[in-house]
């Protein structure tokens with residue numbers, strides 16, 4: 260049975276979108292962690308970023324090892340948070356192209372659904388410029404695959420759009436914060452792997468070596484500029500906001516405590532006072 264909809268928390272959505280916006284040239288991907296509720300709504304509340312072993316502009320693949328690692332991570336999260344958590348879907352980006360899943364995406368999706376029918380796919384279209392306004396547009400779609408051909412005939416896979424809701428979150432949860440902080444590390448590791456592969460080529464021209472080193476340095480600087488720097492700023496702002504919020508709450512608490520003390524004091528004096536309406540006298544003369 261397929262799902263009726265997908266509800267993703269705002270902080271998990273923030274992680275996916277930040278990841279999608281981290282790379283303009285190639286697609287990025289990750290796994291969605293959450294659970295499916297009794298109304299068949301898939302609730303996503305955490306994200307696992309995946310490291311790409313082979314960067315490609317137009318396709319992404321998840322290895323079986325990555326899937327099993329992710330399941331173990333989800334189990335650990337379930338244990339930490341004391342609620343059911345598992346891998347419920349995947350997401351990837353479409354830089355500079357439309358949001359709609361490609362044939363390969365629909366096929367990949369149907370493969371995942373064979374293992375788990377509730378599995379969902381999210382696609383983020385980023386850096387896609389609108390022709391008339393020249394504005395960069397961000398679009399998101401949620402989909403599953405369905406087989407449209409009758410039984411016994413070769414499968415004809417189609418995409419089925421799944422309604423997507425973003426649930427407001429008043430703070431960034433620990434798992435989502437960890438994913439955000441982990442993001443620059445994963446991007447740097449990917450870059451380092453690419454670079455190290457070039458250093459293993461025997462008898463490479465010195466100029467090529469210098470060039471590759473420079474490309475690597477440039478890539479690391481780029482990650483710092485577009486991910487680490489803004490992330491630090493955002494987290495510092497959040498810290499300031501949280502400190503201000505704590506101060507506000509402390510003040511409110513003090514005021515309420517004072518009010519409570521005043522009221523308690525008022526009640527004691529009230530009980531000794533005579534009720535003017537009552538004909539009975541309660542205090543001795």
Ligand SMILES: [Zn+2]
Nearest residue numbers: 351360361364
């Ligand atoms: Zn795709």
